Amino acid sequence: MRHDAPRSLTVLGATGSIGASTLDLVGRAPERFRVEALTANSSAEELAKAARAVGAKLAVVADPAAYGALKQALSGSGIEAAAGAEAVVEAAERPSDFVMSAIVGAAGLAPTLTAVRRGAVIGLANKETLVCAGALFKDEVRKAGATLLPVDSEHNAIFQVLDRERPEGVEKIILTASGGPFRSWRRSDMAGVTPEQAVAHPNWSMGAKISVDSATMMNKGLEVIEAAYLFDQPREKIEVLVHPQSVVHSMVAYVDGSVLAQLGAPDMRTPIAYSLAWPARMQAPVERLDLGRIGQLTFEAPDEVRFPALRLAREALATGAGAPSVLNAANEIAVAAFLNRELGFLAIAEVVESTLERLAGRGIPDLESVLALDHDARRLAQEAQARQAVRA
Ligand SMILES: NC(=O)C1=CN([C@@H]2O[C@H](COP(=O)(O)OP(=O)(O)OC[C@H]3O[C@@H](n4cnc5c(N)ncnc54)[C@H](OP(=O)(O)O)[C@@H]3O)[C@@H](O)[C@H]2O)C=CC1
Numbered sequence: 001m002r003h004d005a006p007r008s009l010t011v012l013g014a015t016g017s018i019g020a021s022t023l024d025l026v027g028r029a030p031e032r033f034r035v036e037a038l039t040a041n042s043s044a045e046e047l048a049k050a051a052r053a054v055g056a057k058l059a060v061v062a063d064p065a066a067y068g069a070l071k072q073a074l075s076g077s078g079i080e081a082a083a084g085a086e087a088v089v090e091a092a093e094r095p096s097d098f099v100m101s102a103i104v105g106a107a108g109l110a111p112t113l114t115a116v117r118r119g120a121v122i123g124l125a126n127k128e129t130l131v132c133a134g135a136l137f138k139d140e141v142r143k144a145g146a147t148l149l150p151v152d153s154e155h156n157a158i159f160q161v162l163d164r165e166r167p168e169g170v171e172k173i174i175l176t177a178s179g180g181p182f183r184s185w186r187r188s189d190m191a192g193v194t195p196e197q198a199v200a201h202p203n204w205s206m207g208a209k210i211s212v213d214s215a216t217m218m219n220k221g222l223e224v225i226e227a228a229y230l231f232d233q234p235r236e237k238i239e240v241l242v243h244p245q246s247v248v249h250s251m252v253a254y255v256d257g258s259v260l261a262q263l264g265a266p267d268m269r270t271p272i273a274y275s276l277a278w279p280a281r282m283q284a285p286v287e288r289l290d291l292g293r294i295g296q297l298t299f300e301a302p303d304e305v306r307f308p309a310l311r312l313a314r315e316a317l318a319t320g321a322g323a324p325s326v327l328n329a330a331n332e333i334a335v336a337a338f339l340n341r342e343l344g345f346l347a348i349a350e351v352v353e354s355t356l357e358r359l360a361g362r363g364i365p366d367l368e369s370v371l372a373l374d375h376d377a378r379r380l381a382q383e384a385q386a387r388q389a390v391r392a
Pocket residue numbers: 012013014015016017018019039040041042043044062088101102103104105107125126127128151152153204205206207208209210268
């Protein structure tokens with residue numbers, strides 16, 4: 001890829017938190033980017049507004065019911081409109097240098113794979129894709145010669161400080177975790193928390209699903225699995241360390257005792273800018289880190305008794321095969337039910353655990369079996385959630 005020519009770009013999940021931060025950076029450097037396609041689920045007006053603002057060629061909603069609103073909002077703009085899950089995949093298929101994978105959940109798997117298979121540079125925010133398809137996804141990246149750039153803040157930090165040429169020098173990876181809004185709460189006090197309390201992350205402004213995952217610490221569990229696949233590391237070499245300020249985004253410890261870290265203000269525009277400009281750097285309008293003002297950075301061990309989701313994710317990684325896919329699918333169902341006030345906060349991990357008990361042994365020899373397992377895990381998780389609702 002030439003670095004002086006504008007980079008063509010597709011954003012999957014353009015109306016979300018990562019999508020908006022990506023388009024904010026693109027809008028500030030229009031000479032560097034040309035936007036091919038933007039996609040969303042059903043936020044037609046927001047998508048059309050974003051597409052007009054950056055001059056996208058195509059806008060796609062996954063939900064066919066939103067097509068009329070999209071067409072209307074784009075009228076007179078000359079921007080092509082399309083709808084349906086297949087159309088999102090087709091958007092990912094269209095030639096562009098860089099694809100930001102920022103759909104939430106396993107719904108991002110098919111379009112991200114499509115972009116991988118045409119050898120694009122992928123900015124991977126959508127961690128669920130790696131969790132549910134793991135080694136199979138990495139094989140597709142290798143076969144296609146695609147480039148995977150981690151956008152998730154911890155993995156982006158590790159990518160920036162990891163010596164990938166000399167893996168024998170790496171002792172361990174240290175993933176930092178904020179601990180979420182309930183970091184210092186007693187477990188019994190977490191029983192009655194509301195979705196509003198759970199999405200109120202202390203440091204990051206993010207979509208609802210990942211915010212709940214941070215509150216249960218399932219987010220950190222998903223990130224342990226993500227790190228294992230992204231950086232080809234055994235689970236024993238991936239440590240989690242709670243760091244409530246979210247300034248040290250992660251660290252790599254080397255065999256000579258050196259520890260390298262990447263630091264910055266908690267603003268996703270830094271890792272997004274890193275991926276958009278890679279291997280160069282670009283300006284990001286984020287608050288500059290002032291350690292003198294912050295004064296203290298603190299660290300503590302995670303508590304897997306108060307936050308069992310972290311334990312479940314580690315166990316799923318140890319079990320291997322389809323267990324991480326089951327963990328992810330059940331978690332997506334349970335978090336959606338919690339956000340709909342149909343499930344208690346503590347029951348999220350219980351639904352995941354009971355689904356894992358029933359399905360964790362299943363293998364995923366190919367990508368079709370990932371989709372089948374994801375489907376079955378969602379069905380069992382829904383049943384578990386309904387049982388919980390009756391009990392409550
Ligand atoms: N937000 C953050 O700071 C971080 C996010 N991530 C990861 O990035 C991903 C995106 O997170 P975030 O931006 O917070 O999420 P949001 O919920 O804010 O946005 C999700 C995006 O995906 C679209 N979408 C939702 N469901 C579907 C579907 N079935 N088919 C197609 N598109 C869909 C939404 O469209 P619509 O608006 O129409 O619903 C929206 O554009 C997640 O995997 C998350 O874990 C990782 C690190 C940090």
